[in-house]
Amino acid sequence: MKLTGPLTRVLSVFLADVSAWRYGYDLMKAARLPSGTLYPMLARLQEQGLVTAQWEQHSADAGGRPPRKYYQLTGEGVRVARLELAQTRTATRRTTDGTTRPVRGITP
């Protein structure tokens, strides 16, 4: 899985509460992504078996609105997401630590 910035954000949102079911607009807002980026990503994750989806059951508090489709990470999705995000964090830390910074007052 190639971890891009938007994918990292989506996985982080999912991992914030792995038991929560999230609908598209909720994810868009939380991950600050447009619909044209989010839905292809969700479709890809679903194809890979990392995300599962289900339709909302009709309930009284829905207020007559149409049922939404909700998404949640699968068990495998949680495992892979945690692993990938941890690896990314480690790689970022390593890059940051290895960077030399110019000392103030000394011009090269």
Place this chain on the structure above:
Amino acid sequence: MTRGLCAQRIAQAVILHACRGLPDDIRDERFREWAAELPAIMCDSDIRFAILRSARALSYAAGTYRSVRYLRRAAGKPRTDGRQSGVTGDAAVGWASRSRRHPLAPPRYPDGVLPAIAAVVIWLILIVLVRAYQPQGPVIFLYISAGILVDILAVVAIVRFIRWIRRQSKHPPRS
């Protein structure tokens, strides 16, 4: 019909049009899924102004064209002419979707025409609105945003037109 409801209907129509490009087996489900998000956008209390909620709903709907392109590819149904079917979809998203034409697609009209038309239309609407209603308060920011949008569209139109001319000069269409 309120303006919010009108915007929701337009967004729904845009989504419906986008979904026409999907294979039969997933079209209905995708339309239901995407259209069901519109009430949530229109009732989003985090967006203060109704007009911004309407704009969000329309931008959401326009974004579904990009999703449709991915889902079509995933379903193994590549575009045949390098464009979505129909015209209104292009008019609605055109520049925003950053669609690239298939290199073998027959040229129908120069690239950059749609953003140019959109820029002129928005510019004319702006002029009419500014003359009719003096902008006051936060509405000024909307006018400024629309002005910036016109500028961006104009730049996109020029860039795409120049690229199109270059492409035509390198690979002239066979008569």
